[in-house]
Amino acid sequence: MSRRGVIKDVVITPVAFHDMPLLNSVGVHEPWALRSIIEIVCEDGTYGLGESYGDSTHLGRLERAAGPIKGLTVYDTNAIHKICVESLTDDRSTGGDGMAGMVTTASVADKVFSPFEVACLDIQGKLAGLPVSQLLGGRVRDSVQYSAYLFYKWGGHPGEPDDEYGPALDPAGLIKQAHKIIDEFGFKAIKLKGGVYPPAQEVEAIKELRKAFPDLPLRLDPNAAWTVETSKWVANELKGIVEYLEDPAPEIEGMAAVAKDAPMPLATNMAVVAFSHLPPSILQNAVQVVLSDHHFWGGLRRSQTLASICAIWGMRLSMHSNSHLGISLAAMTHLASATPNLDYACDTHWPWKRRDEDVIADGALKWADGALVVPTAPGLGVELDRAKLAQLHQNYLDCGLTKRDDTTYMRKFQPDFSPKIPKW
Numbered sequence: 001m002s003r004r005g006v007i008k009d010v011v012i013t014p015v016a017f018h019d020m021p022l023l024n025s026v027g028v029h030e031p032w033a034l035r036s037i038i039e040i041v042c043e044d045g046t047y048g049l050g051e052s053y054g055d056s057t058h059l060g061r062l063e064r065a066a067g068p069i070k071g072l073t074v075y076d077t078n079a080i081h082k083i084c085v086e087s088l089t090d091d092r093s094t095g096g097d098g099m100a101g102m103v104t105t106a107s108v109a110d111k112v113f114s115p116f117e118v119a120c121l122d123i124q125g126k127l128a129g130l131p132v133s134q135l136l137g138g139r140v141r142d143s144v145q146y147s148a149y150l151f152y153k154w155g156g157h158p159g160e161p162d163d164e165y166g167p168a169l170d171p172a173g174l175i176k177q178a179h180k181i182i183d184e185f186g187f188k189a190i191k192l193k194g195g196v197y198p199p200a201q202e203v204e205a206i207k208e209l210r211k212a213f214p215d216l217p218l219r220l221d222p223n224a225a226w227t228v229e230t231s232k233w234v235a236n237e238l239k240g241i242v243e244y245l246e247d248p249a250p251e252i253e254g255m256a257a258v259a260k261d262a263p264m265p266l267a268t269n270m271a272v273v274a275f276s277h278l279p280p281s282i283l284q285n286a287v288q289v290v291l292s293d294h295h296f297w298g299g300l301r302r303s304q305t306l307a308s309i310c311a312i313w314g315m316r317l318s319m320h321s322n323s324h325l326g327i328s329l330a331a332m333t334h335l336a337s338a339t340p341n342l343d344y345a346c347d348t349h350w351p352w353k354r355r356d357e358d359v360i361a362d363g364a365l366k367w368a369d370g371a372l373v374v375p376t377a378p379g380l381g382v383e384l385d386r387a388k389l390a391q392l393h394q395n396y397l398d399c400g401l402t403k404r405d406d407t408t409y410m411r412k413f414q415p416d417f418s419p420k421i422p423k424w
């Protein structure tokens with residue numbers, strides 16, 4: 001007889017989906033974004049889903065942790081975390097975080113643990129007949145607001161026709177892009193990925209966005225491309241215009257120096273990305289808004305711990321994203337729905353994904369008025385579409401990419417491109 005919640009199998013499938021040439025401080029997105037789909041299968045056939053980075057180093061780490069998890073139950077998440085930590089004891093590999101070098105290698109164990117925890121919660125929810133949000137303490141909101149995440153971008157990948165968004169290399173292009181995204185999704189906040197052009201140009205773009213969208217909160221995120229001095233200049237220019245300035249300068253010390261003079265809160269998903277970063281950051285009041293991300297903060301429950309720490313220490317909370325598919329969006333939404341002190345619209349790369357390209361069955365995720373409606377079916381509320389999974393896995397095999405590398409791709413077209421930060 002099968003035992004309830006006992007893990008029989010763990011299946012990790014790398015996948016690739018189309019991505020657009022989005023620019024950032026370290027280069028440009030390649031034509032394919034990589035992810036890993038994690039499926040935990042119980043003895044009774046119940047399965048749960050997680051989604052994570054698709055870089056080969058990370059895939060290797062996931063595979064190493066997956067073996068010893070078998071035989072535990074989906075309720076043993078402490079034991080699973082311990083296995084993830086121990087599986088890294090002899091790990092000498094570097095990178096593999098799926099963030100093109102933009103985030104440090106801190107919290108590797110939390111990155112490995114995260115998709116297993118999400119899959120366990122999915123199964124716990126299915127077995128209890130409850131949505132994951134309920135396992136996290138219950139919804140405090142029925143839908144979760146996301147922001148319109150704008151990027152400077154080329155019209156299309158070199159050698160290919162323009163994509164549906166076309167180019168955005170100046171304020172007019174960004175405003176057109178914002179209209180397209182907001183018309184489709186109804187987002188009520190705008191974030192611009194900066195660090196691409198000299199700061200004065202990006203300040204000008206934000207000011208033009210303010211004129212075009214006078215009622216929407218704005219944010220600018222140059223991914224630490226500026227020195228402390230430059231960051232202070234930008235902060236002063238954007239006083240009263242942005243709701244927060246995200247990662248202007250590198251490292252906790254750089255952020256702390258900027259924060260001393262900045263008239264707005266500083267946010268981060270680069271300087272504070274692990275629990276060990278919180279004490280030094282809090283001591284220096286380096287950041288006022290933490291962008292949580294369950295993919296590197298160790299899953300949904302550890303992200304709730306982060307939220308509690310933020311509440312205790314008077315820091316606000318927002319949510320970060322990378323290119324992702326529907327399993328991640330469902331997990332982000334359940335977490336956000338059960339986090340009372342989430343103060344801002346969450347980030348998502350969703351508009352940059354082809355609408356029909358995913359691994360989940362259609363219809364589970366519904367957008368309304370800039371928000372995703374929190375799924376109420378048991379577990380995450382999304383099911384695998386195995387034909388789609390097979391297609392995206394085939395993409396992975398065919399595309400030839402094994403890690404995210406925005407810099408090398410950029411250098412194909414601009415051989416002297418430097419990803420060094422700070423740049424200005």
Ligand SMILES: O=C([O-])C(=O)C[C@H](O)[C@@H](O)C(=O)[O-]
Pocket residue numbers: 022023024099102193221223269320321322323347
């Ligand atoms: O907020 C952020 O820093 C990000 O979203 C990181 C991403 O990797 C972004 O820079 C990107 O997709 O190029």
Ligand SMILES: [Mg+2]
Pocket residue numbers: 221223246247268269270320
């Ligand atoms: Mg950021």
